[in-house]
Amino acid sequence: MNDQYTHYRRALIEELQPAMGCTEPIALAYAAAEAGRRLGGYPEEIEVEVSRNIVKNVKSVIVPNTGGLYGIEAAVAAGFVARRPEAKLQVLAEITDAERAEIGRRVKEPMVVRQSNEPDVFFIRITGRLNGRTDTVTIRTYHTNITCIEEDGHKILSEGDRPQEERTVVKWRIADLIAAARVMPLGDLEPCLAAQIEKNLAIAREGLSKNWGCGIGRVLLSRTEVATPLVLRARAWAAAGSDARMNGCELPVVIVSGSGNQGITASVPVAVYAQGLGVPHEKLLRGVLLSDLITVALKQGIGKLSAYCGAVSAGCGAGAGIAYLMDCTDEEIEKVISNALAISSGLLCDGAKSSCAAKISMSVEGAILALDMVRNDCAFRPGDGIVQETTDDTAAAVGRIASRGMVGTDREIIRVMLGES
Template sequence: MKELYLQKLKEEFVPALGCTEPVAVAYAAAKAREILNQSPDRIEFHVSGNIFKNGMGVGIPGSGMVGLTIAGALGALGGNPMAGLEVLDGISPDIVELAQTFVNQGKVQVDVKYGVAKLYIECICFKGENSGRVIIQDRHTNIVLAERNGFVIYQNNSKSATDAVLSMKDWSFRSIYEFINTVDIADIAFIEKGVKLNKSIAEEGLKGNYGLQVGKSMMINIRKGILKEDLMNRSIMLTAAASDARMAGSAMPVMSNCGSGNQGISVTLPVVVAAEEFKVSNETLLRALALALLVTIYMKSFVGQLSALCGVLLSTAGAGCGITYIMGGDFKQMGMTLQNMTGGVTGMICDGAKYGCSHKIAASVSAAIQSSLLAMNHNCLNGMNGIIDDDVEATIRNIGRLANEGMEVTDEVILKTMLEKMKKVS
């Protein structure tokens, strides 16, 4: 399993500039323009409901605007099609101005397409009678179809969510634990880059006036003496500050996990704070982070890339396990941490990427630390509590079942509510 775990870590723990759903839209547009081979005069997007809701209220780096239309325009007019989730890196002010004009003139159209995968983006760039068309599905940079003037130039069948679970059939909570205790530390040293990126944007979030300012407000109240700068509050402050900056359109990259910048932030920073608090070695920190990341990736395989279930539950559950590891907890106590976490904030809805995500992250980080501290005292919710099972593997699968079966109607209601709200505004 060693090579498989290392490969998955390197695939999922990657840099991203901006919220990954609108960035994926920008990436599709950049690829469609590349196929068109000239600058478009209009752009169309047809996206799944989950992509739509995750792009409606989030700031787009460098633009001062929110939404999928500006993200798509930036990608089509100046995005780097070779840069993946960093497609908007280096966009010039001239391109930003041109993209804003494109949007204001109604040259970018976005609508919701039904009956498609939860992660689905179709972009068509037009120039006169010529067109370039790209479809992304299941993963944020997974192109499954590319066409020029209706002729297919590339086609690939993407993996379904079921296939993704089957490809991870040999994964288990215990095998992840065994891996992080035996892997050569040099093999996971690349994780340090993510720590640096995510700490940097957290510091930016504390300096600037971004979004809801959840992190900065905590810092101010710590300075006033209303709050203490302890493990709990420092973890919440830094993680929320990073999300504040990211959701408000900071041009700084983050290290994402499982296609989500917020999940990358919230799986790493609480563990980093715990490592600083308990003064553990860098090796212990890296092993704890590898544990947190892999637990999140494993849980995510049952939930799927996008869901009505807020994914920060998964990332902070992983972080909680990493914190337990740092405090010297054993395998059983890590399972207790995950069980306790499941009994806490499971069920928190995802109603799109927006400023309010930092508020949800604050609640989830608090729950993760509390779950870890309970586990260290050998206090654990058992199988008599709701969807929790005495077997941690069954609990993980129950979370996936809740997300995919139990919250389908929730997803529909959220999207319907957001679309109705948009009609009122327009």
């Protein structure tokens, strides 16, 4: 389908991918699975080289289908046992009981893990040796981007294997995204959006039904003994999806901007509001479409990994999507996004772990507060802190703060997490 919206459609089809587990440990498992498949077995020696942001996002999150194991060693061991790289971000989805037991044994074996000297924020290089053979797989920039494969010192694949800036697309104007979400043909995007809603609601439902992690979603719902307000339900369901995902749930999530938590945050609150408001199915799809587009646009200036919590961008997207469901004008939706950025942009990313659910809840609350402000004819003015003359300018300012100003903050967060003085 070729039309003026093709670039949005292509970007989202690429973004809206299913993943089982937190995407950084799964990227490690994917690289290990590729190396292990080429070796034909579990290595006798393993070396792992990763950027500090990978350390941050893998350190505390449970790797699914491993029996509750967490950390770099667990993710790498699981990938080498699975050896199913064709599944990409669902590389651990088909682990058998025998393989799970093997992972439990293998993770105790020696493995060399060190921080990379490469300048890439997102960098993984895994080397395995078996029976005199050596295979090395390198991933840069994003989770499935294998840039180099070496076998016995010979490069058999090398595409863009050099320090590089994150991939960028042409900067999208917020007004154009709102207009597109209203009228663009859904076409082959419809099954992607439907899957995002279905799968992400399913893991949220799972998070509410069992005691996953700190149970932020269940805690939120415990606040009232009467009919649960829609805003509280939206916060709770989004948080519950992260409760389950961060703590080893084996249900898949459809990701946005390389993140399952962002995929949940961008879709679940919109779906909860759509159900509460009784809107038609196509309107729900378009609300999630708008949320995804805004999430991706806001992340363009920030990057995949930083000290800036990605749930804020997805929360802004959800606020925009809910505003669309409530028949807000284009101008009102822009004000919602600007207000939400002003309210929630201070949330820090200190890696993937149980507390992500609470940050998702706060991001959704900030976005809905931003919407409530607009519905009461209130909006932050240009000059109020980081708020600029236009929503695009405010988004660019946030991107600048996150990608440039918070570099030192990111390093300090990682030092604290690793116990460095």
